[in-house]
Amino acid sequence: MERFESPRQKKINSVLQKEIASLLLESIRSENISNLMISVTKVKVSPDLSSAKVYVSIFPNSNYLDHLRNLNSSRMRHDLSQRMKKQLSKIPQLNFYIDDSLDYIENIEKELKAGSNPFRKSTK
Numbered sequence: 001m002e003r004f005e006s007p008r009q010k011k012i013n014s015v016l017q018k019e020i021a022s023l024l025l026e027s028i029r030s031e032n033i034s035n036l037m038i039s040v041t042k043v044k045v046s047p048d049l050s051s052a053k054v055y056v057s058i059f060p061n062s063n064y065l066d067h068l069r070n071l072n073s074s075r076m077r078h079d080l081s082q083r084m085k086k087q088l089s090k091i092p093q094l095n096f097y098i099d100d101s102l103d104y105i106e107n108i109e110k111e112l113k114a115g116s117n118p119f120r121k122s123t124k
Contacts, residue, residue: 052092055099071096
């Protein structure tokens with residue numbers, strides 16, 4: 001069940017998304033990592049602001065689990081608190097998840113091009 005987000009939550013989601021994306025970009029640049037792109041697609045902060053689900057899209061996704069593990073164990077929360085100490089008194093616990101919505105859309109398009117209906121349930 002989807003809960004209603006308050007205007008405050010929406011604003012914090014937006015600010016966190018922007019700042020986390022900026023920190024990720026700086027981290028990739030400082031470590032001279034080439035051919036890696038990480039996008040923050042969505043942030044959903046809990047009503048009490050204690051935790052935030054951060055959805056990321058990683059390209060290439062060949063070893064995305066390693067990148068996801070690194071994100072969940074990184075210093076991201078500390079770095080974020082240093083940047084946002086004047087805006088937020090409490091930085092939520094960050095939990096990173098893979099956003100697989102593009103893969104889902106790609107699979108549907110593939111099946112539609114192949115002539116099958118991806119929404120029809122199989123009766124086998």
